[in-house]
Amino acid sequence: MDASANPRSGRDETMITAGRNLAQMFCLVTGAVLLIVGILGFTSDASFDAGSNVQGDEFLGFEVNGWHNLVHIATGAFLLAVAGNAATAISGALIFGALYVVVFIWGLIDDTVLWLVPINGADNVLHLILALAAIAAALAARSMIRNGERR
Secondary structure (H helix, E strand, C coil): CCCCCCCCCCEHHHHHHHHHCCHHHHHHHHHHHHHHHHHHCCCCCCCCCCCCCCCCCCEEEEEEHHHHHHHHHHHHHHHHHHHCCCCHHHHHHHHHHHHHHHHHHCCCCCCCECCCCCCHHHHHHHHHHHHHHHHHHHHHHHHHCCCCCCC
């Protein structure tokens, strides 16, 4: 009998682990995009101003500055780092989603997060979409794993 076969379920476990779950796919795709956007954002604004009236330049309709670009790079790198394992991707996506909910709420209250990162309406919408997508991907992946589904 193949060592990867599960005698209880009759399934080949390599088929379950060979593919990536929804949380892993979210982490890979979103992480790569955030990393690239963070790097390219420096072409629009590389300043590291601080204070309550921080202004950034527009990049693809979003307000960015050096700090905002670093946040994109850091969150993108975080998502890529957790994407390799199903469990860490689920946890990472939940953490990312919770963090982006906080950033979304903060953005509704003030147009600068921590007096460093300028945000505009487009940023707020994107933060909410990313937060909801991350949480949904993590919860769906966890549910599918519990039910023994591949994806």
